[in-house]
Every structure is written in structure tokens, then in C-alpha cells.
Amino acid sequence: MTQIFLTGATGYIGGEVLHALQHAHPDYEIAALIRDNEKAGKVLAAFPKVRVVLADLDNVEIIEEESRKADIVIHAASNKHLESVKAIANGLAGRQNAYYIQVTGASVLAGPEIDNNSYGEPSDQIFDDLDNVAGLRDIIRAYKDRRVVDNYILDLGSDGPKTAIIFPPIIFGTGKGPVNQRSVQVPSLARAALLRGVSLYLGRGLSRWGIVHVSDLADLFVKLVGHAVNGTPSPIWNENGLFFAENGFESFKDIAVLIAKEAHSLGHIDSPDAVQSMNLDEANVVIPNGVVFLGTNGQGRALRARKLLGWKPEGESFQKAAQETIIAEAAQL
């Protein structure tokens, strides 16, 4: 039976992936690395068949051992924790029939703007992960210090496990995982709008990121795992295993306008037109590292998943999800 080792099962992405995998393939045996006993209980209550590995990402011996036992490792807990990435690679070393799927992020495309300290400005550059995969690799290679995990995985080459890196953009929608069901950008912007009575965008708000519903993102994982299990011959691994996940693009000003409109229609702010520019410091208060996550361009088109995995995003609309997010944030406040 297919053995999967998953990290981040209590998180937004990992929890949704766990939910989607258990529903699509209840026969897969999933071991989940969880660091908190109480949260492990919640995971087991929702998914009793999961085998809990009670450990932290710093417990690299455990991660290496669990990876050695697995056919497929999904690392959804962190895109920066290099020691756990190395432990997974060690556990899978030399096994060409083993698979490693890593979550990182669409900020891979934001390097030049971070270098130039230029935020909120538009860009007409839309990257794709199929016809221009070589260009995407060049971008990763150009930022060895910032994209440490991406570079490490690319450096593994093709003699060992088959690898894939997924670069999610703005993920929206309420998750179905057992613990954290909240994303980052849209909920934080919604919360700031509710607190200040005005919806915010950084600078001119003209930079754009891709958007993807969390259930569609999880479906991409499920499809990739399915290809791994079936051993489908396709250029989807190692140097070709680079995947954007996107169902269109939104500018941050348009997101602010949508949040204002929905928050007003729900009775939380006075005017549907209450939108306002914020500066870099304010953006970093809305979200840690907000200048990057609210002010750069992360426009990666998901051609590889669509054409080679048959992936088709079908999750609820951005507008509907934004409305639900505002309701959830208002309830928490």
C-alpha cells in the first residue's frame, strides 16, 4: 500500500491536502508529523487512520527515518526549514521510485522588486511553468540566498527521488483541515479593514498575484500523488517538477475594493468605496513581511498542472470566499 509521510497536517495547506488525500484515496497510509499532542488529537478525531509521528521539524533523525519508510513525502509545514528538507532528501536518497513534493511560494517571482524596494507597482510579466520552465529555473538559481529550499531540491538532480516544488500564490477559501483553516493574505486584509473601517492596499496597489482556492491547490497535490503512484511517464519531476497553481490574477487594489464592497454589504464598514493606500510599515503590520506578500508581483501561470496533470480549478469564486472570510474574521473580532 502507498505510504505517504506528510508534514504540516495541522496547517492550512497541509490540512487541506490531508483532507483531500484521505477522501480521494482512503487506502493510502498516511503518517503525519505533528509537534503538538493536543493538535494530534484533533487530527486523529478527523482522520483516525492517520499514524501520528509526534515530532518537530528539528527532529531530523525522525524525519529521515520516516522518509525512508515512505513512498511519497509531502513537506507542507515550511518552505524555509532547510534541515528538515535535507533530512527528507537523506531518507529518500538513491531511490528513483520515491517521490518528494515540497511547498514553497509564488514570491519566487518577487526577487527584482525586493532588490529595488519597489512595491505596489504593476508588471506585465506573466511567467509560465511549462514553456518557460528554464526561465523559472534561472530565477530560482539567481536567488540562491533567498530561495534556499528551491535551490537545494533542484540540486538533488535526477539520480535520487523524483521531486516536485509547488509555488502557491494567494490561497483563498476556508480550509477543510482539522486545525488551521485560515489563509494569510485575504484574512489579514479583511481583518485590517474591519479594524480600521477602511480597506487597504500597498502603494498604488497595482501589483498582482495569482489566486487559487485552497481546495484546488489540494487537488493539484492529489493529482501529482496519483501520477507518482501510477508511475505515469511525464515531464513533471525534478528539473521539470516546478508547478505554479493559479486560477487567474488579482491586483491588490482590486482585492481591497472587493473587501470594502463585501464588508459594507455585510454591514461592517460605512462605505463600499472605503479603500485607502498604506505605506510599507503599515503593510508589514498587516502581515509579517507584508511588503512582499501584499506589494510584489507573483504572476505565475499554472500551465504544467493544467496540461500534464489534467488539473482544472473548480473551487468557489474569489468573491464568495472573500465574503465568507469577512464573516469569519468579524466573528473572531
Ligand SMILES: NC(=O)c1ccc[n+]([C@@H]2O[C@H](COP(=O)([O-])OP(=O)(O)OC[C@H]3O[C@@H](n4cnc5c(N)ncnc54)[C@H](OP(=O)(O)O)[C@@H]3O)[C@@H](O)[C@H]2O)c1
Ligand atoms: N497560506 C498561504 O497563502 C501560503 C502561500 C504560499 C506558501 N505558503 C507557505 O506554505 C507553508 C505552509 O503554509 P500554511 O499556510 O499551511 O501555514 P500554517 O497554517 O501556519 O501551517 C504550518 C504547518 O506547519 C507546522 N509546522 C511549522 N513549523 C513546524 C515545526 N518546527 N515543527 C513541526 N511542524 C511545524 C505547523 O504546526 P503547528 O500547528 O504545530 O503550528 C502547521 O501544521 C509555509 O511555509 C508558508 O509560508 C503559504
